[in-house]
Amino acid sequence: MQKTVAVLGGGIGGLSACYHLSKNPQVSKIVLLESSGRFGGWLHSTRRADGAVFEHGPRGLRPNGAVGRNTLNMVSELGLEKEVLPVTYDHVASKNRFLYVGGQLHKMPSSLSGVVRTVPPFSRPLILSVLKEMVVARGEEEDETVHSFVSRRLGAELADIAIDCLCRGVFAGDCRELSVRSCFPLLFDAERARGSIVLGMMLGSGSGPDVPPSALASRAQRERWAQWSLQKGMQMLPDALEEWLRNGSHVQIHKHTAVKELATGGNGWEIKMEDGTVKADHIISALPAHALASALPPAAQPLSEQLRKISMVTVAVVNLEYEGSILPVIGFGHLIPSSEDRGVLGVVYDSVPFPEHNRTGAPTTRLTVMMGGAWFQEVFGSVEEVTEKCFLDRATQAVSSHLRVSAQPLWSSVAILKDCIPQYHLGHWKRLENIRHYIGHHNLPLTLIGASYDGVSVNDVIFSGRKAAQGLVGEV
Numbered sequence: 001m002q003k004t005v006a007v008l009g010g011g012i013g014g015l016s017a018c019y020h021l022s023k024n025p026q027v028s029k030i031v032l033l034e035s036s037g038r039f040g041g042w043l044h045s046t047r048r049a050d051g052a053v054f055e056h057g058p059r060g061l062r063p064n065g066a067v068g069r070n071t072l073n074m075v076s077e078l079g080l081e082k083e084v085l086p087v088t089y090d091h092v093a094s095k096n097r098f099l100y101v102g103g104q105l106h107k108m109p110s111s112l113s114g115v116v117r118t119v120p121p122f123s124r125p126l127i128l129s130v131l132k133e134m135v136v137a138r139g140e141e142e143d144e145t146v147h148s149f150v151s152r153r154l155g156a157e158l159a160d161i162a163i164d165c166l167c168r169g170v171f172a173g174d175c176r177e178l179s180v181r182s183c184f185p186l187l188f189d190a191e192r193a194r195g196s197i198v199l200g201m202m203l204g205s206g207s208g209p210d211v212p213p214s215a216l217a218s219r220a221q222r223e224r225w226a227q228w229s230l231q232k233g234m235q236m237l238p239d240a241l242e243e244w245l246r247n248g249s250h251v252q253i254h255k256h257t258a259v260k261e262l263a264t265g266g267n268g269w270e271i272k273m274e275d276g277t278v279k280a281d282h283i284i285s286a287l288p289a290h291a292l293a294s295a296l297p298p299a300a301q302p303l304s305e306q307l308r309k310i311s312m313v314t315v316a317v318v319n320l321e322y323e324g325s326i327l328p329v330i331g332f333g334h335l336i337p338s339s340e341d342r343g344v345l346g347v348v349y350d351s352v353p354f355p356e357h358n359r360t361g362a363p364t365t366r367l368t369v370m371m372g373g374a375w376f377q378e379v380f381g382s383v384e385e386v387t388e389k390c391f392l393d394r395a396t397q398a399v400s401s402h403l404r405v406s407a408q409p410l411w412s413s414v415a416i417l418k419d420c421i422p423q424y425h426l427g428h429w430k431r432l433e434n435i436r437h438y439i440g441h442h443n444l445p446l447t448l449i450g451a452s453y454d455g456v457s458v459n460d461v462i463f464s465g466r467k468a469a470q471g472l473v474g475e476v
């Protein structure tokens with residue numbers, strides 16, 4: 001029998017699920033419901049008439065691993081190959097990353113000599129921590145915070161500075177609360193399998209899903225791409241997916257359609273919106289966990305309770321454009337540990353990896369300052385009350401003190417990404433186990449995808465959409 005699948009949420013995960021469902025002959029109808037007026041979620045680019053492109057959310061994607069190959073395969077199938085802007089590992093934006101500690105920028109070691117010497121802000125050569133790591137006893141806990149795990153294995157200094165920064169760059173989160181098991185499963189598994197992160201990384205600790213590479217993904221590997229973007233910004237990807245879905249005969253696309261309530265009925269669902277009801281045999285939810293919790297029926301209260309425990313943080317993203325080449329250093333950008341400044345997380349030097357996104361004509365420098373995250377409320381107060389001007393002032397202050405830039409920006413934009421990154425706090429794995437057990441035990445025709453569960457990167461989210469769509473084969 002042919003079935004109807006409803007996909008809730010038109011971010012990149014929901015679009016990816018629809019794309020793969022549209023190739024599944026067992027699915028006769030796909031209904032995509034998006035509450036806002038646009039698809040793509042946090043993938044959002046401003047394209048100015050003079051050719052300049054500014055990213056308000058994720059910028060370069062990584063090509064590595066099964067999930068990275070999977071995204072490039074999709075890019076290729078969507079006909080976007082010619083739009084790809086690769087950045088290789090030997091590019092200066094891949095080699096040079098900085099930390100802002102003690103009022104100064106410090107280049108992170110990127111070669112062997114940087115690992116064997118003492119390189120500030122660290123007080124001893126990194127090689128000593130690495131060698132010692134191999135003999136530290138295996139942890140016994142089911143989960144541990146990222147900070148505690150790294151302090152135990154590599155020392156407090158690396159945890160306080162490097163890992164604190166990394167967690168701010170990836171999760172905009174606090175490494176003292178984030179779970180190593182869920183945020184860095186490769187590190188956790190390496191310790192479990194080999195007793196050491198270093199040995200685990202060298203020897204490998206298991207294989208990922210099998211995703212054969214397209215010609216584009218093979219090219220990325222051959223040419224050693226570290227990251228890539230698209231000519232007119234990352235938003236080209238959801239735009240191309242939307243076009244693909246609009247050309248499909250059995251996909252119904254709805255924008256401005258918020259889901260109010262979900263009710264189970266017969267073997268499927270009744271999805272109540274402001275102006276009508278849709279019936280579906282199966283739901284793929286690409287909504288953030290807390291948004292799904294609010295729509296679930298009262299009978300599913302234990303599930304809603306678990307979903308609500310997956311918290312989110314808000315990031316203020318300020319894009320700045322300056323006249324000329326104003327950077328005192330060249331690289332990917334710099335991160336700031338929470339001990340130095342709790343509110344400003346980092347600065348990305350966008351024009352270094354992607355000069356193609358600069359306006360045509362005279363040279364410019366494009367920067368993005370990221371603020372808030374896990375410290376948003378503490379530093380800036382309530383998201384409803386804080387003004388865009390406050391973020392713009394704080395961002396230009398940070399650029400002038402960290403990069404010694406006294407010029408005023410030519411152009412700026414402030415975006416407040418409310419609840420944009422889920423936080424996999426200590427015990428996240430157990431919450432996922434409870435959630436999946438509830439869904440299985442109650443035979444709910446419901447699949448959860450998106451950043452709230454098994455990985456926050458764009459590649460992870462796209463892959464979760466594919467897995468959900470393919471997992472329905474034989475089931476719907």
Ligand SMILES: C=Cc1c2[nH]c(c1C)Cc1[nH]c(c(CCC(=O)O)c1C)Cc1[nH]c(c(C)c1CCC(=O)O)Cc1[nH]c(c(C)c1C=C)C2
Pocket residue numbers: 042056057058060061062097166168169170171172315317332333334335345346347348370371417420421456457458459
């Ligand atoms: C809106 C802000 C975001 C911040 N992190 C993410 C977003 C969308 C998500 C994210 N960023 C990175 C990853 C890792 C995996 C990947 O797919 O690339 C994820 C899930 C990488 C990254 N982005 C920045 C940094 C410093 C890193 C760490 C790794 C690296 O050095 O390449 C830029 C950056 N992103 C955020 C901040 C605060 C920041 C600071 C410069 C938050």
